[in-house]
Amino acid sequence: MPRRRISARRQWSACTGALVLAAAAAAGCTSPLPDLTDPANRAEGSQTIVWVSSPTLRNASDDARQVLVDAFEQAYPSIKVNLQPGPDNTDRLHEKLSGELSGGSATPDVYSGDVTWPAEFGHDGLALPLNDYFPASFWSQFAPPGTALADNTLIQAMSYRGNVYAVPYFVDYGFLFYRKDLLAQAHLPAPSTWEQLLADARALKNRGLPYQFAWQGDAYEGLTCDWTELLADAYGGQSAAQFATSAGQATAARLASPQALKALDFLRTLIGDGLSPAGVNGFEEPQGDSAFDSGQAAFLRSWDSSWANAVSATSAVADLDKVGVMPLPTFQGQRGPGSSVVGGWNLFVNPHSRNLTADLTFVRWMAGPQAQRILATQFSEIPSNYAVRTSSDVTANTPIMAAAARISPVSRPSSTPDYGELSKKIYSGIHEALPAGPGLPAADPCTTLLKAARAIDPAVHSTLPCDVTGGG
Template identity: 30%
Template sequence: MRRLAPLLIAALLVSGCAGFGESDAAQSGATDGSGPMTFATGRDTTGYIQPLIDKWNRTHPKEQVSLLELPEAADEQRAQMVANLQAKSERYDVLGLDVVWTAEFADAGWIVPLDRSMFPLDKLLAPVVDTALYQGKLYAVPYTSNAGLLYYRKDILDAEHLKPPRTWAELREQAVRLGRKYQLDGYAGQFLPYEGLTVNFAEAVQSAGGQILSADGTRVTLDLGTAATGLEFLVGGLRQGWIPQESLAYKEEESRLAFQQGRLLFARNWPHAYGPAKRSSIGGKFAVTRLPGLDGPGSSTLGGLNLAISAYSKHQKSALEFIRYFTGLANERSVLTEGSFPPVWAELYDDPALIKRYPYLPVLKQSIMSARPRPVSSKYDQVSLVISSAVSDALNLRKPSDETVATLKQQLSEIIRTP
């Protein structure tokens, strides 16, 4: 069957049944669709991607894949991809897209629709599959997932006979009292005005019971009272001092270092921070749990990476087969064990051997299943920019929370209404 798979895929593609038909092929300018490819994605900080590509290259001499590493920051990755695609360049074949870019790239015609039947979508975590859809069509294939977690000093909470906080009130009380007692800062997330701040604000709104946009991204659904409650959780922490002022300059790396260097009692971060913390001086002193919320466990922002095919690639058939290989179960296991990223295959989260090695997997699965994507919109870059800018003003105490969310709702409505 493995020998027949490439022939079957080729036949399906030629017949227009493999995810992009004649009109799509004409748009991309594809010829026979086979040949060497470039895989453009964010910088591989753990070095696990190239060995997986090398394995493919050893058995596909005429379809060699070259890894093109873009900047680490998502904003910069998007800028380079957009510039390439707007120029209708054929340089990129396979694109590693932040999960929130699917709508924008599909709406612009930069990526091609795919045939659902060619991928084991029923074996993947359901929320991550949703991030690959646009207007009911599959435009990308989930590759990694992500969800925010609360990192906490288990040694200190154990010494105080406390369980990790499930609500904002519990987090606030523990951060203030224990922070003072143990001379630690209480809590931090990613509060620099960039994409990370959009994520933290979205989590606060969701964890208060609200949402920013409708599921289809066509309406602003920001409830002013709920959004102000979520924002005030963060603003109040900065005003009262249990969130340190220096966290206003934190991105993921700065908050990770602050926690693993023993300066924070609690920190919001992604799962990739777990490994470095485990190898640090607090290695046996911390644990993770779900983010707290207003009245109970909160809702994380759903992150991750999807793989898509450029509409201007000359080798779309090869790109499709490469994505099938790269998102297979064996490679998904390597995503976790070698790359330290959350995989998208559901069964890996229930594997006893993996749970023994990565004790946070059950909590992470719960977080992913209860997470929500960032506001889905073909104008996401504009949406994120106005959110991070407005929220930064509030965190820096330049504007009160209720005024901030009212202005933000108006700005978002203008963006969504503009053709």
């Protein structure tokens, strides 16, 4: 349905919302709301807010959302949270929320949404710009101490044109899963570079052991994620946050570069040398998990959710002595670990809500140590809060948590309301250059990259070694 543009800004803030956080802090801007961390300033009177959240949390005997609500209401007894389950499909949730909020509905007050939504929802006036209300110190908790705002990957992923439209709730990352037992048999270390992964796979193959590397090669969003990680590695030396903050022209320029050709040649080598399963250019997450869990592949690039699958009773490799997990490798000569794309879910505030103070109290608590520790220790979700994510009791909880503490995150180029179309141009172009298997045809990688770059920005300046005048 067509969306009606609504204003995401109301006269609540004493500071201009167009300022970025750093500028606002320097200007001495403060929130017009009371300090929500001070119990003396908690919302007065009884208030009820509506939180719409899909059942996206895993591995729980209880509903994690209700556990969090119960803990919040105990801490803030004057605020009640009416949990309303959203659709369990992200696209249907998106459709439901955008339709209701575009119509000016005052509920839900708070809603959970995907990491790629902030630019679109901010642009369309469907989310409140939260940097008007939370100081710079609030946002700093999502990155290592001393991290500049421009390098705060999670917050950059929540931002659009200088405003922050969501609070990170819990995160997902890309990881490398590997067979510890197979590498031990071949006296090989776990690969810290992509070149070493190729060498390890060949060595395992020569020994007659499972050796292949499974990843997401189908023409869909998963390929954009895999590609973003490799391209960021090929560009090495740039801030991961700065690498992906710009969409459009910057994305096109990076596609039309020798670094992109290096990343694409790596994927083509995996397929052409038989080091990835036949048909990997049709793999999504389930196919990758299946190849690894059945014992056919020694390596897997996937999300943290794949850990539970790999060590489940139905997996052929369900043994902690067999399965390892680590941050992704990088290219040789670059500082490791490699880049891992940020996924996960976030909390948005409805700009039409009539319960603003209660909304912000809830959102702030959800990002704080109590809620984040519940997510990590009871439900095995990776906390967005950096101090919780790297605390010794959390990192000792599972191998995934230990690996997550060492991740080098990178965001997709989603700082555009047209990210869905941009991602399609990326993954369609990359997929066109991937053969289905060894010896099978595929489009020329150089001209394919140029074609994809021009689909994004027809005026792109190419530094590729192929013909830049013939139209690709």
